[in-house]
Amino acid sequence: MMGRLLTRCYARLLRLYPRTFAAEFGEEMAAVFSQTLQGVEAAGLAPAQRRMAMARLFLKETWDLPAALVSARRREPKLGSSGALANPGGGASAPGGWVGQGDPWARALLGAVPFLLFGLAHLIQGWVELGTPGGEELARYAPAAVYFVAALGLGIGWLRGFPRWSIAYLGMALYFGWYFGNGRYYGVVYGWRAWIPLLVVALAALLLTRSLRPLGELLRGAWHDWTRLSFLLYALVLPLVTIVFFDSDWGAGALAGLVFDTLLLAAGAVVYLRLSRALHRALALQIPMFSLCLRYQLLGGWYPAEQLAAGRPVNLVALLLFLLSWGGLMFLPGLVGLLRRGLSSPPSR
Amino acid sequence: MPAGKGQVEELIPLREPTTLILLALSTGKKHGYAILKDVGMLSQGRISLSTGTLYGALARLLDQGVIQKSAGDDGQDPEDDGAAGGRARKYYELTPHGRRLLEAELGRMEALLAAARRELGVAGR
Numbered sequence: 001m002m003g004r005l006l007t008r009c010y011a012r013l014l015r016l017y018p019r020t021f022a023a024e025f026g027e028e029m030a031a032v033f034s035q036t037l038q039g040v041e042a043a044g045l046a047p048a049q050r051r052m053a054m055a056r057l058f059l060k061e062t063w064d065l066p067a068a069l070v071s072a073r074r075r076e077p078k079l080g081s082s083g084a085l086a087n088p089g090g091g092a093s094a095p096g097g098w099v100g101q102g103d104p105w106a107r108a109l110l111g112a113v114p115f116l117l118f119g120l121a122h123l124i125q126g127w128v129e130l131g132t133p134g135g136e137e138l139a140r141y142a143p144a145a146v147y148f149v150a151a152l153g154l155g156i157g158w159l160r161g162f163p164r165w166s167i168a169y170l171g172m173a174l175y176f177g178w179y180f181g182n183g184r185y186y187g188v189v190y191g192w193r194a195w196i197p198l199l200v201v202a203l204a205a206l207l208l209t210r211s212l213r214p215l216g217e218l219l220r221g222a223w224h225d226w227t228r229l230s231f232l233l234y235a236l237v238l239p240l241v242t243i244v245f246f247d248s249d250w251g252a253g254a255l256a257g258l259v260f261d262t263l264l265l266a267a268g269a270v271v272y273l274r275l276s277r278a279l280h281r282a283l284a285l286q287i288p289m290f291s292l293c294l295r296y297q298l299l300g301g302w303y304p305a306e307q308l309a310a311g312r313p314v315n316l317v318a319l320l321l322f323l324l325s326w327g328g329l330m331f332l333p334g335l336v337g338l339l340r341r342g343l344s345s346p347p348s349r
Numbered sequence: 350m351p352a353g354k355g356q357v358e359e360l361i362p363l364r365e366p367t368t369l370i371l372l373a374l375s376t377g378k379k380h381g382y383a384i385l386k387d388v389g390m391l392s393q394g395r396i397s398l399s400t401g402t403l404y405g406a407l408a409r410l411l412d413q414g415v416i417q418k419s420a421g422d423d424g425q426d427p428e429d430d431g432a433a434g435g436r437a438r439k440y441y442e443l444t445p446h447g448r449r450l451l452e453a454e455l456g457r458m459e460a461l462l463a464a465a466r467r468e469l470g471v472a473g474r
């Protein structure tokens with residue numbers, strides 16, 4: 001059973017290799033790894049020793065993985081032929097395959113993970129704030145764990161040329177960089193040090209790829225599919241909005257609201273990644289945005305909710321303008337799409 | 350692009366895992382698992398390659414024209430315990446250039462060993 005589990009995990013690791021390398025050697029590598037595990041199983045060791053030996057084999061594979069990836073990428077053909085960066089976002093109906101096709105369910109759910117973990121981390125903190133015994137250490141380190149996961153996801157996305165799902169990890173990593181670097185966190189002022197995990201990921205990705213092409217892919221992806229910028233804002237700004245709203249008061253109702261907001265953000269991410277048309281994608285991000293802002297306006301301590309509390313009537317125009325300004329944020333990157341369309345349209349005669 | 354005759358000198362000295370891989374292939378074509386086992390045996394357990402390292406090296410050696418893919422044998426490999434389940438194995442073998450490279454590397458090591466013995470012999474007097 002452990003052998004089958006490790007073989008499946010190893011198959012996941014093989015996905016990190018460049019596509020041409022994986023296509024040429026992936027099946028063999030998986031078969032050899034499986035045979036090696038079976039050799040351990042057949043060695044007649046005691047169960048505990050057998051498990052340890054199998055685990056050591058898998059750890060050796062992961063330990064050697066960075067160097068193996070560097071070696072594999074060195075022999076990759078240039079971008080645009082058959083390398084791992086040739087199809088960063090899925091879909092093939094447009095140059096580079098950035099638009100025209102939604103992501104499969106697995107990638108869509110992968111893109112929702114940062115939002116779910118974000119909610120879970122702050123939910124834990126909220127439970128501790130409410131006086132739930134135990135869990136103080138968990139509350140302190142939960143956001144750091146999410147930061148780690150976001151940075152790791154960013155690194156994997158970087159190696160694969162920034163597919164759309166990885167934009168969520170980029171946004172969330174940037175959010176947590178700000179989160180830890182801004183002010184005190186449990187009495188510690190991290191300042192610029194809060195950005196070290198991102199710097200480490202960037203350095204590791206640059207060393208592994210030995211190329212700036214993934215960053216070029218990130219920019220090209222945004223140029224050909226402006227909703228990627230919207231998604232980046234979604235992953236960076238909305239968690240920030242959520243936390244600013246809940247920063248002042250941790251009540252039981254606020255925790256329920258956090259659960260709702262987390263699920264809403266995650267669902268928005270899944271829908272965004274599953275859709276194929278740019279306008280539909282942008283709208284998928286707008287719905288959670290509007291919903292959150294509307295709820296915070298009516299229930300939270302922001303203007304014009306402050307007016308409600310003060311007994312003054314709500315200025316609907318101000319409310320509408322507020323919602324439109326926040327909603328417009330998601331559509332702002334559409335200017336990139338308009339610019340690209342303007343530059344690519346033939347001159348009129 | 351396969352390496353030419355004059356590029357043997359450019360490729361040496363080889364790293365120890367690469368030398369062991371070529372040594373494993375010197376006795377005949379082998380598939381990946383057999384190469385892995387042979388490297389462990391030739392190094393007396395000192396070197397244990399991961400599949401990632403092995404296939405990175407095989408890919409590089411293929412590109413350099415040192416080894417080539419070969420048709421597999423019919424029937425099951427004696428070392429095979431049935432793990433392949435009947436799937437077609439991929440075999441690798443040394444090219445003539447690869448054999449020259451291995452001989453050059455072994456010659457270099459022998460020359461180094463001889464020089465070391467001379468020096469140690471002189472120092473021991």
